[in-house]
Amino acid sequence: MADPARAAKMADRIKVVVAQALERRVKDPRLGFVTITDARVTNDLQHATVYYTVFGTDEEQDGTRKALESAKGVLRAEVGRNITARLTPTLEFVPDEIPVNASHLEELLRTAKARDAEVAAIAEGAAFAGGEDPYRKPGDEDEDESGSESRPE
Template structure:
């Protein structure tokens, strides 16, 4: 019987949990204090991991802070997790939440505008 989740899925979730803990309690860089990790995708060979994040305000300093802390985070992950090789971390800003908020704003705007009645079509006799 196949397992419910593949090994990559389990490793990705564990990396996300450990990184969130490390970013909250271990990293002292003020640029990365208010970051939320949304997802982690680990490559099939476990050599690379894309870490998707979002923040209340996305600044260039945030990306730089995460890239600077990547080595420290990778070494701490190596100590916390039992993997033969720890994937390299690549941080990618997750725009899906921003897009969702923009779409929600557009929908609310469209709903709040009064409906314009369509002009009635003139009655034309049916042609035989």
């Protein structure tokens, strides 16, 4: 087993090599605006998972997925030429879900902010139903400023 630091370095190198190879070597028209976002390599350096994002419609994203699968051999050969390892890891391409999740979280935050603004607008003109301290008892008026009750001696 290799150490995790070496696997992380190799993953970074694979990410760069695959991105450059997609730009220069792979001339598939189905490849749209693809961005390699991350790569992960197993600790035994045998398998690499490459994460990507694609801007476009669902059809364009599906076409990009098929293009990456068909170019897997060319990309693996390019990775093998540019890394220093005894064995070239297999490549698996996985669409990155982080941008989708981030946009969903942003939408939830926008909704929460709008609801907070609605509540603040409602509370702006509101008054207390039973005074500022609804738990105040009629005998509590003889408290001094320190909050302790004053007792007659």
